[in-house]
Amino acid sequence: MFDQVMARIAGRFRRVEPRAAARSYLLGLLSGVERKNCWQLAEQAGHTRPGPMQRLLRCARWDADAVRDDLRAYAAEHLGTDGGVLVVDETGFLKKGRSSAGVQRQYTGTAGRIENAQVGVFLALATSRGRALIDRRLYLPEHSWSTDPERRNTAGIPETVQFATKPRLAEEMIEAALDAGIGASWVTGDEAYGQDPQLRAALEARGIGYVMAVACSMRVRINHGRTSVRADTVAGRLPATAWQRRSAGNGAKGPRYYDWAWIRIGTGNHRHLLIRRNRSTGELAFYLCWSLTEVPASELVRVAGVRWSIEECFQAAKSQVGLDHYQVRHWTSWHRHITLAMLALAFLTALAADAARERPADAHQLARSSDPITLTVPEIRHLLAALFNPPAVTPTRPLHWSNWRRRHQATARRSHYRRRTASEPTG
Known part of the structure; x- marks a missing residue:
């Protein structure tokens, strides 16, 4: 299957050298290397310097967007479209300095606070067979980047x-x-996207349903009324009989049960306000819903629960295939590394989906069986790391890389000291 993945993207590389480097890069992302940056991936591949990996990300001639298209098609083929949902969300990449494309002090959920970071907006495809990241955009802050030509040119x-x-x-x-x-039927996302009326209108124009999280202050019209009411006010007026206990899908510890209520809003039959209530804390969450045809509340609850699948994608991509391990500053390099990491994750997800096909679907049969659980993405990567592990090497190679890293770090330290000294006022 790995050879099939490489065959799918081979035509995106004009020369054999970057094609071979891309294969080594992907194998490195799937390996057990501690930090999946160019230095360690080059060492893993048996190179004497990181040059081939750095050229792959920076100046080799290949189209990362075309590989992204291949990745998207590959994920759809292996995950299918059964209950397909497109999930949009963002994740942060903490950085030092101000030279990396798009970096600035901004809020990121990765740190849970304002930090110096890049922010990427991602799209995931979630079906009954699995989920994978299928597209990405690097967010470019307006004032610090969009209006600074020199800074933009330096970052490419x-x-x-x-x-x-x-x-x-x-x-x-x-x-x-x-x-x-x-072939997805739904889109879901958090408040940052649900609050945007233009995005919701665009989805309606395409005839694709959505279940989008919104703030408690969102105002909606109920009972064909002319005045709008805050969503939390609507929730406070609901009788006890309006709430139903439903599962939002399975989590690590079993079904995730919440209390749910839904109310028709607007003038049509296909708009709803969906409200989720935590059974323990009473905390409320609100979703604006629209569908081309009328659907049951259970379907809206299912889609709302799928939104968390993209968080699982981020966790797997960062912990398993080094999505955030890059050490690049250039616009092109960021998109190339992120795309290859997404492809590595899609490959693992496809393996897990294919392995799950051979397991019995009856949950009771599984409960009575002594068989292990189906193969997970982390377990598959662990197995692949052992299978793709390079042969034993003499001490010469690790010693060579140790010397190379320390010489490079010494050069970098001298440059930092020289820059720091030059900026200090003289007596």
Whole structure:
């Protein structure tokens, strides 16, 4: 299956050298290397220097967006479209300095606070067979980057790339996925995307349903009323009989049960406000829902529960295939590393999906069986790391790399000291 993945993307590389480097890079991402940056991936591949990996990300001639298209089609083929949901969300990449494309002090959920970071907006495909990241956009802050030509040029940001809000980036990715034939019936996302009326209107225009989280302050019209009411006010007026206990899907510890209520809003029959209540704390969450045809409340609850699958994708991508291990600053390099990491994760997800096909579907049969659980993404990567492990090497190679790293680090330290000394005022 790995050879099939490489055959799928081989035509995106004009020369054999970057094609071979891409294969080594992907194998390195699937390996047990502690930090999946160019240095360690080059050492893993048996190179004497990181040059081939760095050239692959920076200046080799290949189209990361075309590989992204291959990845998207590959994920759809292996995950199918059964109950397909497109999930949009963002994740942060903590950075030092101010030279990396798109970096600035901004809030990121990765740290849970304002930090110096890059932010990527991602699209995931979630079906009954699994989930995978299928598209990505690097968010470019408006004031610190969009209006600074010199900074943009240094980071390699194309002139055609202009400021776009995160919902606009999400809309671009969703439109591209639908145009490519991804057979998803729903879109879901958190408040940052649910609060955007233009994104919701674009989805309705495409005839794709959505279950989008919104703030408690969102105002809705109920009972065909002319005045709007806050969502939390609506929830406070509901009788006890309006709440139903339903599962939002299985988690690590079993079904995730919440209390749910739904209310028709607007003037049509296909708009709803869905409200989730935590059974222990009473905390409320709100979702605006729209569908082309009338659907039961259970379907809206299912889609709302799928939203968390993209968080699982981020966790797996960062812990298993080094999504956030890169040490690059250039716009092109970021997109290339992220795309290859997404492809590595999609490969693992496809293996897990294919392995699950051979398992019995009856949960009771599984409970009575002494068989282990189906293969997971972390377990598959662990097995592949053993299978793809390079042969034993003499002490010469690790000693060579140790010397190379320390010489490089010494050069970097001298440069930092020289820059720091030059900036200090003289007596």
